[in-house]
Amino acid sequence: MTGAGLAVREATVRFGPTEALSDLSVSVAPGEIVAVVGPSGCGKSTLLRCIAGLQPLDRGSVLWDGVDLAMVPTHRRDIGLMFQDHALFEHRSVRDNVGFGLKMRGRKAAERDRRIDELLELVGLGGFGNRAIPSLSGGEAQRVALARALAPSPRVLLLDEPLGSLDRARREHLVGEIRSVLREVGQTALHVTHDQDEAFAVADRIAVMRSGTIERIGTPERVWHDPGTAFVAEFLGHNVISTPEGPAAVPADAYRLVPTNGLEPGPPAVVFDVRFRGDHTVVTVDTAEGERVRLRTGEPTSLRPGDAVGVEIDPERVTPLGEDPNPA
Amino acid sequence: MRPRSGSPLVIGLLPLAFLAAFFVYPLAALFVEGFRFGPDEIGGVFSRSRFWRTAWFTVWQAVVSTAVTLLISLPLSAVVGRYRFRGRSVLLALVTVPFVLPTVVVASAFLASLERLGLADRFGNSAAVIIAAHVFFNVAVVVRTVGGYWRGLDDRPEQAARVLGAGPIAAFRHVTLPRLRPAILAATSIILLFTMTSFGVVLLLGGPRRGTLETEIYRFALNRTDFGTAAVLAIVQLVAVLGLLVVNSWLARRLTQRERRGATARPRPRGRQWLGIAAAVVPVMVFLTVPMSALVERSFRSGGSYSWANYRALTDRPPLLPVDGVTALSNSVRFAVAAMAIAVGVGVAASVVIASSSRAAHLRPSRAERAMGWVLDVGLLLPLGTSAVTLGFGFLVALDEPVDLRPTWIIIALAQSLIGVPFVVRAVVPVLRSIDGHVREAAAALGASPSVVRREIELPMARSAIGVGAVFAFAVALGEFGATSFVGRSPDRMTVPLAIGQLLGQPGQQLRGQAMALSTILMVATIVVIMIIDRNDRAGVL
Numbered sequence: 001m002t003g004a005g006l007a008v009r010e011a012t013v014r015f016g017p018t019e020a021l022s023d024l025s026v027s028v029a030p031g032e033i034v035a036v037v038g039p040s041g042c043g044k045s046t047l048l049r050c051i052a053g054l055q056p057l058d059r060g061s062v063l064w065d066g067v068d069l070a071m072v073p074t075h076r077r078d079i080g081l082m083f084q085d086h087a088l089f090e091h092r093s094v095r096d097n098v099g100f101g102l103k104m105r106g107r108k109a110a111e112r113d114r115r116i117d118e119l120l121e122l123v124g125l126g127g128f129g130n131r132a133i134p135s136l137s138g139g140e141a142q143r144v145a146l147a148r149a150l151a152p153s154p155r156v157l158l159l160d161e162p163l164g165s166l167d168r169a170r171r172e173h174l175v176g177e178i179r180s181v182l183r184e185v186g187q188t189a190l191h192v193t194h195d196q197d198e199a200f201a202v203a204d205r206i207a208v209m210r211s212g213t214i215e216r217i218g219t220p221e222r223v224w225h226d227p228g229t230a231f232v233a234e235f236l237g238h239n240v241i242s243t244p245e246g247p248a249a250v251p252a253d254a255y256r257l258v259p260t261n262g263l264e265p266g267p268p269a270v271v272f273d274v275r276f277r278g279d280h281t282v283v284t285v286d287t288a289e290g291e292r293v294r295l296r297t298g299e300p301t302s303l304r305p306g307d308a309v310g311v312e313i314d315p316e317r318v319t320p321l322g323e324d325p326n327p328a
Numbered sequence: 329m330r331p332r333s334g335s336p337l338v339i340g341l342l343p344l345a346f347l348a349a350f351f352v353y354p355l356a357a358l359f360v361e362g363f364r365f366g367p368d369e370i371g372g373v374f375s376r377s378r379f380w381r382t383a384w385f386t387v388w389q390a391v392v393s394t395a396v397t398l399l400i401s402l403p404l405s406a407v408v409g410r411y412r413f414r415g416r417s418v419l420l421a422l423v424t425v426p427f428v429l430p431t432v433v434v435a436s437a438f439l440a441s442l443e444r445l446g447l448a449d450r451f452g453n454s455a456a457v458i459i460a461a462h463v464f465f466n467v468a469v470v471v472r473t474v475g476g477y478w479r480g481l482d483d484r485p486e487q488a489a490r491v492l493g494a495g496p497i498a499a500f501r502h503v504t505l506p507r508l509r510p511a512i513l514a515a516t517s518i519i520l521l522f523t524m525t526s527f528g529v530v531l532l533l534g535g536p537r538r539g540t541l542e543t544e545i546y547r548f549a550l551n552r553t554d555f556g557t558a559a560v561l562a563i564v565q566l567v568a569v570l571g572l573l574v575v576n577s578w579l580a581r582r583l584t585q586r587e588r589r590g591a592t593a594r595p596r597p598r599g600r601q602w603l604g605i606a607a608a609v610v611p612v613m614v615f616l617t618v619p620m621s622a623l624v625e626r627s628f629r630s631g632g633s634y635s636w637a638n639y640r641a642l643t644d645r646p647p648l649l650p651v652d653g654v655t656a657l658s659n660s661v662r663f664a665v666a667a668m669a670i671a672v673g674v675g676v677a678a679s680v681v682i683a684s685s686s687r688a689a690h691l692r693p694s695r696a697e698r699a700m701g702w703v704l705d706v707g708l709l710l711p712l713g714t715s716a717v718t719l720g721f722g723f724l725v726a727l728d729e730p731v732d733l734r735p736t737w738i739i740i741a742l743a744q745s746l747i748g749v750p751f752v753v754r755a756v757v758p759v760l761r762s763i764d765g766h767v768r769e770a771a772a773a774l775g776a777s778p779s780v781v782r783r784e785i786e787l788p789m790a791r792s793a794i795g796v797g798a799v800f801a802f803a804v805a806l807g808e809f810g811a812t813s814f815v816g817r818s819p820d821r822m823t824v825p826l827a828i829g830q831l832l833g834q835p836g837q838q839l840r841g842q843a844m845a846l847s848t849i850l851m852v853a854t855i856v857v858i859m860i861i862d863r864n865d866r867a868g869v870l
Contacts, residue, residue, distance in 0.1 A: 053772075054769055054772070073772075073777070074772040075773070075775050075777045075780075076775070078775075080773065081769060081770055082770075083766045083770065085766055087769070087770040088770075089771070089785060092788075100784075101774035104774055104775030104780065105775055145770075148770075148774070149774075152774065
């Protein structure tokens, strides 16, 4: 784990009797984007604050290229930080916001101006330099915050729910934009969000957090197809069913609904709820095995609650789950 | 890790030293002075009938002033709190002007109106005129406290009561009035405090035979140079005021803790409601505008006709007065500017400490920082509640050691700034507190050290609040009378309020005309200041 880039090692943070982080370890290689997801209160923002030096660790360490940062205060850590509420400096213009980090690093005015223009161009706000902060829309403010964080080329960019305050459509649009901007500059980044779609859209690797520890980490594909624990499977929206070999995860789209003709060997499943979601429909059924599962179908359906229906599973997509490391 | 330079603990040293040297030390010296008296002499002070007459009048006039103020101001508060109409902000501004007028100006205005209305013989030097003047400048306290609180109240409980069958009067009595109680109590205790410590109005309107503890301290200390008796009286006053301050801060806390949110949009008045509004507003407006207009009118009247003569005469030195009016004006401005500078320096430093000590626990203000924040928060408000006369007397007794400040004019600026600091703190602290923690953290992440964050982010964001506090401190210093009477006694330090006080004390129409001219100038300056503050005041200092 000691290598280039950012590493958090066995970090523990206590708030009174509760542990916000317990023995958490994670590393981010140079140029890599890692997304940390988890339910609210799982400690993901605390992890960010520790890396930023805003929250002291009770145990463990934060390292950069193998060097411990414990004695380095926030303003010398060379990090970028982006918040949900933008945290822009309202008394300064867009230019001055973006240029703030450069000024703190003692860059010359001419160099600053060049870099500011470059960054505003990059986030699609060319010509916005002299605008006042209160005149910006939510999306624009978010881009300024991104430009400001990127301007000094920080070693690592920390994003704390950066898009939480935007509506869904704008969020999806900006997620794509953030990813391409981060890629373009090869930015190392740690992106904290509660929204798994956002995490999947941005990250090279995804870490799923649960009560202060990382329960699963890997590429989006791997975490999706092999969630490892029931907690992660459920967090991703998979069904957890029991099989003779033990619990297993089944994604909602791994099922197929088939009409029942009453000739099947076993009793059919019964529809509990049908929810039309636009491009797909979520059908919740109670199976003959007594489990309630959510399944997802792209085809139109005329099922109603109480209908009997046959359910087939794609056996390829049933993934056995390991033992739960920390049962709830 | 701490304290480093630029940490709140280091910054807090300046206001803490200021508080210790210019508030705690002078008051302590008063105690020493008072207890230099033996038990017999102290007993002697209390056995005089004059003491009990004074104490009784102090309390009596304060209670009556407060009751009358509440009586005429509550209907006005209802109008301000319940309706939205054109002219509402004008109404509020008009109510506010008397509150910020210097006390000598209020006294001049009432003398001018007694003269104009031909009531001088009947009501001159009466308790009634003192009470009227107290009501005059305290209406604003009720209207702003109760009316403002009323406006912020959620309407739905009243609506629920109405739906449950309560008529408008029953809904008011059983729902609205109990909800308004903390605001009414807070206003009541503030007015009691103000009227008990009122000095200029009582001295100038009450005549030589009527006195409160304030004027008695002044007379014993300066007219009779009986410092011992004056100090004993000052201690009595301090204890009484401290009691009121404790009650007041407890009430103020309740005021902010209670329900507030959910301000409902207020309706425009209709039909018969206008009648009720007029009945509440018009008499009070007449009462507030008559003295001010009488003052202006009197300032232009000279020998039976209107002219600038009284103003022109300000360049000549009147007999019995050490300086001419123009010199007094320039002295006043000079001292007030210095007082403002001191108040801003001390007040901003204190605000930084107070704001950072009350931050959320995870930002870890240390225990020492919290303690210092609390001491400054409470300590710097005390001079506002303490009577100006007591402060001035303390300065006179104490500040000859270790360095004798009494011969220098800085002592005036110091005394005046002591009363200005709380306004700076009240303006700046809420703004500093409102700066989002994330903004600070974002700045730190971008490479700004804590002191750079303060300089580049916090103070610029608080700039307009600092301006409001500064202007307020300037206005307070400009009109200060009680403390300045003690420390501004030498001729070259005469300020406008002192000059007005002396001119009013002399016989003669011409001198009185000059006093009115100076008062009018001071009043106009105060109104300009209010307008500046009103435009920029986000924290609600006014």
